Amino acid sequence: AQRVTQPEKLLSVFKGAPVELKCNYSYSGSPELFWYVQYSRQRLQLLLRHISRESIKGFTADLNKGETSFHLKKPFAQEEDSAMYYCALSGSYGKLTFGQGTILTVHP
Amino acid sequence: DGGITQSPKYLFRKEGQNVTLSCEQNLNHDAMYWYRQDPGQGLRLIYYSQIVNDFQKGDIAEGYSVSREKKESFPLTVTSAQKNPTAFYLCASNTALNTEAFFGQGTRLTVV
Numbered sequence: 348a349q350r351v352t353q354p355e356k357l358l359s360v361f362k363g364a365p366v367e368l369k370c371n372y373s374y375s376g377s378p379e380l381f382w383y384v385q386y387s388r389q390r391l392q393l394l395l396r397h398i399s400r401e402s403i404k405g406f407t408a409d410l411n412k413g414e415t416s417f418h419l420k421k422p423f424a425q426e427e428d429s430a431m432y433y434c435a436l437s438g439s440y441g442k443l444t445f446g447q448g449t450i451l452t453v454h455p
Numbered sequence: 456d457g458g459i460t461q462s463p464k465y466l467f468r469k470e471g472q473n474v475t476l477s478c479e480q481n482l483n484h485d486a487m488y489w490y491r492q493d494p495g496q497g498l499r500l501i502y503y504s505q506i507v508n509d510f511q512k513g514d515i516a517e518g519y520s521v522s523r524e525k526k527e528s529f530p531l532t533v534t535s536a537q538k539n540p541t542a543f544y545l546c547a548s549n550t551a552l553n554t555e556a557f558f559g560q561g562t563r564l565t566v567v
Contacts, residue, residue, distance in 0.1 A: 353497070356495060381555075390558050390559065390560050390561070391545065391547075391558040392558070393555045393556070396555070433497060433498065442500065442503060442513075443488065443500070443547070443549075443556055444500065445490070445497045445498035445499075446497050447495060447496060447497035448497045448498075
């Protein structure tokens with residue numbers, strides 16, 4: 348079975364502070380991992396995926412197979428980063444499994 | 456304007472009624488998905504389809520049914536057997552295994 352766990356439902360930081368959104372997964376094969384973001388009144392959209400190894404809007408995420416983690420990080424949070432963030436795993440047959448989501452609030 | 460369109464945006468249902476949520480995409484994607492979004496529970500997979508005329512149950516399929524008669528359409532029916540249907544429903548699609556999924560704007564269903 349494939350499972351994604353995001354332990355924090357809510358995360359609050361001040362502008363300019365570092366932020367880390369945690370994601371742990373369970374999957375027996377080689378997973379494809381993603382971070383999706385949902386800004387207020389917008390549809391859910393892809394933020395980044397582990398295979399591209401790129402930084403989007405200052406966010407990065409590294410797949411750690413030993414710890415089965417895919418934490419999302421940003422060194423200096425901005426107010427516009429406030430949103431709901433979902434970690435997702437694509438496993439067998441392209442089935443996409445999401446975590447519970449983390450609401451990030453960046454205070455001015 | 457390409458993308459995924461869900462309709463209606465808001466839907467009210469009386470107890471005991473079946474309702475159908477529409478999902479249409481013009482992205483030429485093979486795979487389509489239905490998720491349910493509840494506060495604190497994230498997105499849970501209801502049904503998914505990798506190809507026309509074929510679909511599989513997700514993690515919470517009970518009380519729901521789908522069809523995939525056309526590549527661009529994947530309607531979801533919420534039946535009276537679904538005990539707690541009030542939720543936000545999201546439809547998604549992608550091209551092949553392990554690629555970016557595109558989402559619709561969602562339908563908020565309320566049982567009155």
